[in-house]
Each structure stands twice: as C-alpha cells, then as structure tokens.
Amino acid sequence: MGSWRWRVPLVSGLLIVASFAASAASGADALGDALMVAAAAVAGWGIAVKAARALMVRVVGIDLLVSVAAIGAVIIGEYWEAAAVTFLFAVGHALENATLSRTRSALAELVAVAPEVAVVLRGGEQVEVPAASVAVGEEVLVKNGARVPVDGEVTGGTGALDEASITGESIPVEKTTGDEVYAGTVSMGGFLQVRAAGVGAGTTLARIIHRVEEAQDAKARTAAFMDRFSSWYTPAVIALALAFGLATGDAVLALTLLVIGCPGALVISIPVAIVAGIGRGAKDGILIKGGEYLETSARIDAVALDKTGTLTEGRPYLTDVVPLGAAWSRADVLGWAARAEAGSEHPLARPIVDAARGEGLDITGLPEATEPVPGKGIVATLDGHRVAVGNLALLEDEGVTSAVIAGVVDELAAAGRTPMVVAVDARPAGVVAVADRVRSDAARMVADLHAAGVKKVVMLTGDTRRVAEAVAGQVGVDEVRAELLPEGKLEAVAGLRARGHVVAMVGDGVNDAPALATADIGVAMGAAGTGVAIETADIALMKDDLSKLPRAIAMARSTVSVMRQNIFIALGTVGALLAGVLLGGVTMAIGMLVHEISVLVVIGNAMRLLRRRGTPRTAGGTPDRTPHRSEARDPDRLAS
Structure with a gap:
C-alpha cells in the first residue's frame, strides 16, 4: 500500500526529469513537451477524477482549481506549469496519506485476552467447555496459572489473582469465599471454585471491548484544513479569474490567475510539517x-x-525490614520470613525470597511443614521453630498481640506498602513490607x-x-x-x-x-x-x-507552530502574486518561480523540526536540575 501511494508522484517526477533531459538535447523540444504533458496527466488524472466526483455532489474544492489550472496551462502551452502544479499536489496528498494512515488491532488484542475454555462442574465431574457456553450460576474451577473465564463469586477454595489487566491493582489479590473475580484475570496460585455471574458479553472484559469499540467509532477524524480552506478559496479564485477574463477579454490573464492562484506551497506545507514532526518523534522513541x-x-x-x-514499575519489591526489639536483627527477620515463604505459592513470597538471596542470607532448604492460612498469611515449621508470616489477624490467631506491632503495620500501610508481621515461636520478630516502587x-x-x-x-x-x-x-x-x-x-x-x-x-x-x-x-x-x-x-x-x-507535548506544539508559519508563508505568497498579476509585472513564469521558492521555504521551515532539542526547560526558561523528593530520599527504609 505504501509503494502504491508514492507511485503517481514518482512516475510524474521521472517524466518531468526526462522532459528536461530531452529538452536539453538538440532538436528534442517536441519530445520534452510531450513528456511534460504526460507528467501533468499522470499526476493530474486522479485529481481530475476527484474533482469530477466532488462536483457531482455539489462540492467545490482545491482539486477542481488544480484541474482547471492545469488544463488551462496546457491549452496556452505552459506545460511545465501544468506539470509542476499537479506534481506538487500529488506529492502533498501522498505525504498526507502516509502520515494519517494507520492500522488498529485493539479489539483483536482485547479479544485475545479473554479465555477460550472453562472448567465447570457438571454432574459432579470436571468438564472443559468453551467459555462462551458457561451458564450463569454454574460452578467454574480456576486452577493455578489459569485465566478466570467468567465474572463471579468465589464459593470455595483460596488463591491469588493477578487483576492488573482489569482493575490495575499492582499486587495480586488474595481471594477467598465471597470475593468477586473477573474474567481475564490470572491465577497466581491456589484453587478457586467460582459461581458464574457474568458470562460471554456480560463480563467486565467484554464491556471493556465494547467501550473501546464505542469510543473509537465516536472519535471521528477532524476535517482536513485544506477541505475547510478550499470551500471558499477555490470558488473565489475561479470567480476572480473568470471576472477578469470577461472584463479584459484576455484568456491568458485569466489562466495565469488560475495557475498563480493554485496554492502549491500550501498544499505541501501541512503534510511536510507533519512528516517532520512525526519523524522527529520517531527518532526520540x-x-x-x-x-x-x-x-x-x-x-x-x-x-x-x-x-x-x-x-510505578509494576513489580512488587521488598521495601522495609523493621526488627522489633534488640534481640532481632534485620538479617534475622528477613531470613526467617524468606525461609518460611520459600514453600509458599503466594505472589508476595517472591520479592521476600529474592531480597534475602540478594543480601547473601542462607535460605537453603525447605520448611518441614507449610500451612497456608487463607486471607491471612502462612505458618511454617523451620528447624523445629514455628514461624508465622502474615497480617495482624494471623498474629492474633498465633496468640501474639502488641500495640507496637500494630503501630508499625499502620505506618507502613499509610506509606502505601503491604506489611507482613514475622513471629517466631509466638514471639514478634519484626515486620517486612513490599510495595510497587515509584519510578525514579x-x-x-x-x-x-x-x-x-x-x-x-x-x-x-x-x-x-x-x-x-x-x-x-x-x-x-x-x-x-x-x-x-x-x-x-x-x-x-x-x-x-x-x-x-x-x-x-x-x-x-x-x-x-x-x-x-x-x-x-x-x-x-x-x-x-x-x-x-x-x-x-x-x-x-x-x-x-x-x-x-x-x-511529546512540546514537540506537538512546535509542529503546530511550524504549520501555522507555513500556512502564513503560502497564503502570503499567493496573495502577493495575485496582486502582482492584477497590477502588472508578474508573469506566469515569474509566478511559478516564486511558487517553487515558497515551496522550498516551507519545506526548509518544516525541516527545523528534525533538529534534536536539548534538556527540557522549566517555565522560567532555564534547565531544571533541582533534585526531586523521589530522588533525594531512600525508598527502601521506613522513615523514623
């Protein structure tokens, strides 16, 4: 498709080059003229067809002005002018189409997230069926690593679900009886029995798909500037040329006004600025x-x-290790927690274990026994010691209560972290906390x-x-x-x-x-x-x-500024040339030369956008190098 888009201006350009080459050869002017007319025909055919179709529905645009001007230029023998006008217009359209064309596959990607199969209980047996065939009220089984196929309520079992794709929750959520689950979320551990409440088009994921489709359909493309401009400019120029032609009886003057009035620089000014702006952005990622x-x-x-x-970074990290009392060190608290979590499938176990290994602690070997406590944490037996890692409710079950512990837990939670208390043989050892770290x-x-x-x-x-x-x-x-x-x-x-x-x-x-x-x-x-x-x-x-x-925002504003400058240059050039033709002194040859210079000016102006810009500046205009709080503080320690 891309190569087809550029085929017309490419062929027309080659014919123009061939025309100049033929004209430079002795005695080949006729061939040169024929090639130039062919170049105008190749570039102008599509323009003329569009103009004719627009006229059939009573729409007058720039296509009509270019077509009339090119045909008139050929009639009076100004073949280069005819080719130049149509060629520039064809290049402008190709540039515009190249920058505006895009392919979206969002809905296909969304549908790919939805699970295709479900495991349901029918007649007391596990049956794998298409997810779309699950009936409301049926019992669905969700095993470790599987995607949840329906919206529903947990009726049995425990597990942790990664809900980032639906709710944006950064840390997998523990699910127990009575909790809601959503289609498309992923089990990170455990086993859940879910009563289906939303199936097929009734799931949260399906509603997301519908919302995307609805929003994209409603977002109509803005009308192109050239369409708005041409609705009054084209009739004005044609009327002007016709009026002066009838008043003076000078057909050449009328056709000169049409050719000079074709805004060649304007046609190319907006697309070339867009291409330059998008190109600069692409180089910057x-x-x-x-x-x-x-x-x-x-x-x-x-x-x-x-x-x-x-x-945030989207991955949980160990943020804090707070020993409780002089009898416990950081290594003690983290070591016991990591060894206990080594036998756990819970998603929050991994950052604790990884942190312990990263600090060189010896956490080899598995617990003699591991007992997950749904919604509370885990209890493990390590070297004959009973180690509990979890929330305050788990500590209460273990017979451990302390106002100090509650205060530390509350402070960590207020800081946006997930705290877990570590107790050894019913003695509080400390608190570990994980969180999704803020990007630097x-x-x-x-x-x-x-x-x-x-x-x-x-x-x-x-x-x-x-x-x-x-x-x-x-x-x-x-x-x-x-x-x-x-x-x-x-x-x-x-x-x-x-x-x-x-x-x-x-x-x-x-x-x-x-x-x-x-x-x-x-x-x-x-x-x-x-x-x-x-x-x-x-x-x-x-x-x-x-x-x-x-x-990106700054680059967009620079690009729009250049577009406006180019429009001013193009319209100013056309206005000056039209005045020069009417007042005398500006011939078609001079007009086309000035047109070509204005085209080079707007292209050069747009190319300024390709220059790499320096350090982002503050509102005062000086580079901002003041460190922010997130750079100055240590996120891995609890503020005391």
Whole structure:
C-alpha cells in the first residue's frame, strides 16, 4: 500500500526529469513537451477524477482549481506549469496519506485476552467447555496459572489473582469465599471454585471491548484544513479569474490567475510539517499515529495517568525490614520470613525470597511443614521453630498481640506498602513490607508537564486509596482517583473533557484501553504496555522513559507552530502574486518561480523540526536540575 501511494508522484517526477533531459538535447523540444504533458496527466488524472466526483455532489474544492489550472496551462502551452502544479499536489496528498494512515488491532488484542475454555462442574465431574457456553450460576474451577473465564463469586477454595489487566491493582489479590473475580484475570496460585455471574458479553472484559469499540467509532477524524480552506478559496479564485477574463477579454490573464492562484506551497506545507514532526518523534522513541493527533496534542491542558506500570514499575519489591526489639536483627527477620515463604505459592513470597538471596542470607532448604492460612498469611515449621508470616489477624490467631506491632503495620500501610508481621515461636520478630516502587523519573515528569503548560495532572488507579495517595505524595500530581474499574477511568476522563479540558490519558494495560480511546489523546507506555494499549493509543512511548511525555507535548506544539508559519508563508505568497498579476509585472513564469521558492521555504521551515532539542526547560526558561523528593530520599527504609 505504501509503494502504491508514492507511485503517481514518482512516475510524474521521472517524466518531468526526462522532459528536461530531452529538452536539453538538440532538436528534442517536441519530445520534452510531450513528456511534460504526460507528467501533468499522470499526476493530474486522479485529481481530475476527484474533482469530477466532488462536483457531482455539489462540492467545490482545491482539486477542481488544480484541474482547471492545469488544463488551462496546457491549452496556452505552459506545460511545465501544468506539470509542476499537479506534481506538487500529488506529492502533498501522498505525504498526507502516509502520515494519517494507520492500522488498529485493539479489539483483536482485547479479544485475545479473554479465555477460550472453562472448567465447570457438571454432574459432579470436571468438564472443559468453551467459555462462551458457561451458564450463569454454574460452578467454574480456576486452577493455578489459569485465566478466570467468567465474572463471579468465589464459593470455595483460596488463591491469588493477578487483576492488573482489569482493575490495575499492582499486587495480586488474595481471594477467598465471597470475593468477586473477573474474567481475564490470572491465577497466581491456589484453587478457586467460582459461581458464574457474568458470562460471554456480560463480563467486565467484554464491556471493556465494547467501550473501546464505542469510543473509537465516536472519535471521528477532524476535517482536513485544506477541505475547510478550499470551500471558499477555490470558488473565489475561479470567480476572480473568470471576472477578469470577461472584463479584459484576455484568456491568458485569466489562466495565469488560475495557475498563480493554485496554492502549491500550501498544499505541501501541512503534510511536510507533519512528516517532520512525526519523524522527529520517531527518532526520540515517540510514535505518533497521525497528523490530527499532533494538532490535538498541542492543545493538551490536562493529563490523566494510570499508576501501575506508568508512575510505578509494576513489580512488587521488598521495601522495609523493621526488627522489633534488640534481640532481632534485620538479617534475622528477613531470613526467617524468606525461609518460611520459600514453600509458599503466594505472589508476595517472591520479592521476600529474592531480597534475602540478594543480601547473601542462607535460605537453603525447605520448611518441614507449610500451612497456608487463607486471607491471612502462612505458618511454617523451620528447624523445629514455628514461624508465622502474615497480617495482624494471623498474629492474633498465633496468640501474639502488641500495640507496637500494630503501630508499625499502620505506618507502613499509610506509606502505601503491604506489611507482613514475622513471629517466631509466638514471639514478634519484626515486620517486612513490599510495595510497587515509584519510578525514579515520575516526579520529574509531573513537574515537566506543569512547566510545559499542563494545568491538571490526575492519577487514575484501581489500587486502594492509601496506596494511591502515598504514590501521589511522592510524584506531585494534582488529583487522585482510586479504586476505579475501567469504566470508572473512562468516566473520569469523560468528566475532564466535559469541563472543557483537552485530555491526554497515559496507560499501559488492557484496563486502560477504554479511557485511552475516550481521551482526546491516548498515550501508551510502550515497553511496559500491552499491545492493546499501544494500538488503542494515539501516541505510544516506545521506551519506559516518562520524560518523553512532556517532550511529546512540546514537540506537538512546535509542529503546530511550524504549520501555522507555513500556512502564513503560502497564503502570503499567493496573495502577493495575485496582486502582482492584477497590477502588472508578474508573469506566469515569474509566478511559478516564486511558487517553487515558497515551496522550498516551507519545506526548509518544516525541516527545523528534525533538529534534536536539548534538556527540557522549566517555565522560567532555564534547565531544571533541582533534585526531586523521589530522588533525594531512600525508598527502601521506613522513615523514623
């Protein structure tokens, strides 16, 4: 398709070159003229067909003006002018189509997330059936590693589900009897028995698919500037040429006005600026899916950010080890916790075990016995000692109560972390905590967005409010909306738009897709993002570098500024030439020379966008090198 797009201007250009070569040869002027007419015909045929079709539905556009001017130029023997006008127009259309064409496969990616099969209990036996055939009320079994095929309620068993694709929750959620589960989430351990409540099109995942489809259908492409401009410019030029031709009886003057009036520089000015802006973005790892999104991005004044995988890294880490009393060291607490969790399938066991190994602790060997306690933690027997690792409820079951422990746990939870108490033989040893770590560049990115003119930065997340507010305090966002399902994120974005904001939504997962599609501009985090987020978004940051977001907005504003400059240059040139023709002194040859110079000027102006820009600047105009709180503090220790 891409090669076909450029075939017409390529063939026309080759014919123009061949015409000049033939004319330079002695006695070959006739051949040169024939080749130039052929070049005009090749480039102008499609333009003429479009003009004729538009006239059939009573639409007058630039295509008609170019067609009339080219035909008139051929009639009066100005073959080069006819070829030049049509060739420039063909190149402009090819550039515009190249930058605006894009293929979306978001819905296909979303459907791929949905599980195809389900294991149900029928007649007391496990039966594997297509997920779409599960009936409401049936009992569905979800085993370790399997995707949940339905929305429903847990009626038996325990397990941990990775719900990041639906709720955005950064840490797998423990599920026990009475808890809700969603189709498309993944079991990270355990065994669940689920009563189906939402199946097929009634699942949360199916509603996400519907929302994406609905939002994309509603997002009509903005009308091209040339269409709006030509609705009055073309009739005006044709009427002007006709009036002067009739008044003076000079057909050459009328045709000269038509040729001079063809805005060659204007035709190419917008596409070449778009190509340059998109090309600069691509070199910087910013993929922009069309010129209309560049224009919209230049007006962004509100940015909505997903938390998990965008402001945070999306993986749990050990953040704190707090010994309780002088009898216990950090190594003691972490070592007992890691050895106990070594026999656990719980997702939070891995960061504890990995941290212990990273600190060189000896955690070889498995517990003599391991007893998972659903919704509370784990109890293990190690070298004859009973070790419990879990929440306060587990410690109460073990007969351990302490106001000091409760205070440490509450402080860690308030900091947005998941605390687990470690007790050895019913004696509290300490507390370990894990969390999804905030990206080191998140605070700088938010500050740069504000410096770039963004008035409101909002964090949207499915995480709990305490976790969300803890992250927000570190990165400096203006507003927090927590515990949101995908539809809640979509409603938040729609609300910002309803209040008059031009909204960019930044996300990385399936759960963000509806909001990405609803926002004026959807921005996907590339390396960390799912395929559906990247395909749904209008801008994709191909690397996990948050500084690229304010850079993308700045680049969009620069591109739109260049587009406006080019429009002014093109229209100013046409206006001056038309005045020169009417006042005398500007011939068709002079007019075409000036037209060609103006084309080079607008191209050169657009090429300035390809220059690499330096360090992002603050509103005051100087590079901002002040360290942010997230860079100055140690995130791995509990503030005392």
